[in-house]
Amino acid sequence: MLLEERYQANRQIEPVQPARMPGPINQTKPVFKNYTRQKKLDRLMIYLMLVVLSILFILPFLWMVSTSIKTESQAISYPPTLWPAPFDFANYREVFELVPFLQFYSNTIVVTGLTVIGTVASSAVVAYAFARIKGRGRSVWFILLLCTMMLPPQVTMIPVYLIFTELGWVNTFLPLVVPAFLGNAFFIFLLRQFFRAIPKELEESAIIDGCSLFGIFWRIVVPLSKPALITVAILSFMGSWNDFLTPLIYLNDIDKYTLALGLQMFNGQQTMQWGPMMAASTMVIFPLVVLFFIAQKHFIQGIALSGIKG
Template identity: 70%
Template structure:
């Protein structure tokens, strides 16, 4: 009896020792994970710190060697010079017009096409969907010259139309993303709506769109970021400085033999600020839209 009690006590002690060891191991793993996260966060933040720091340096300190991460003397003059050297507010206005219009066009057209591929049965539906996905493998440089010639024939060069109109024809990636989300919605909703007399577009507008708001916000955020940061499109189609967008307008700080580092960094800081604010407030919906899109075939 005493031997049984002793064995039981030893087993309990061994179990407690194992549990304590596991807890210590988990605690160590958590600490190492936090250290790595902090290190990687600092590593990714260094360019932003450098950007903001340089935007607050006098020009002499901005080009000094060895460079310093934190400005020795904070100078806000660079931000004022941005508006004196270039029509920065005009660049902002142009970018807002192009970006917001492109976002509206991309979200609506991608949702409409994605809904069609997901919910409407038709001959060759899967074939055309595969053809749509195949366009994602085609580099934009391949179609750049033919597309430019088309826009030139239409007289759209040096206007915002080449930057806006293509968004109303949808994006293959966004169509795929929304199609996958639409396919996760029970088809009984469509059947009930049809019994009530709803047509396909009314089902799409009144029933389906409210159910896919997270994915729509994800598409809107990604579309906003892509259009806001677009440099290649404005570079090809815009010639007049008064029509430049921000990404193209920043290049005006670069002269043939000089580079105004302070004002250019100040302008860059003001360019990325809306993106940082947008992602900070919308990251919840962004993650939710990606996580719930599903991969249903």
């Protein structure tokens, strides 16, 4: 009887159904959509900001070019107009009539060309020595080199002028060119960083093949470092082409003036010749714009790749 009652009681107990796990919440798609939408919005805002900044930066250049083809009355008219009507190219002819502009151009080309050659050659050799040649005190000398970047040029301006005066170099191109062949601290640092990113296995293979140290530098390192070398050349070109203070200190004769000094001749004590000044400025800046667009790819690569390896 007792067994029968237990059997009936067990039959009345309903089996416990296993708990169902809640299904996965499908939130991946909405979250992904929100992320994509936010990413597109951020990119759109960045592009809009870049467009606005580009317009702000290019507006002075456009104003300079438009003023160079305006008449004198249009250049000083109020309210100002960006688009001249009609075009007047008399300002360009007047530039060559007022000053020996071609002489200024040739002087600047000579000084800038020698400066670029000297800067690239000397900085590359010194940078390779700091990057690959091991020696006692190499790190100390490199730190001292970096410390020279903290000194403003005004600190050494008078001592250097006295040295060049004793050498009889005043009123010549030598003070503008010779320092470039002694290296530049910033360019040495830039090239050293790039050289250290070059695999050492390439140089070791060249040594096994019997290549000398200079051969490794000239045949392996230099071809692989074209972006960095072009970057140094562009920066050196721009610095020498636009240099005003150094020619002002050392050059006295007008026939030795560079373009930076020649532009100041359009700035009179009483009036400003806006038309010829803008025309001359346009011709001065034109080579820089062309050079940058031609070497833009190498310039960006040289700046970006120089910081890969510290």
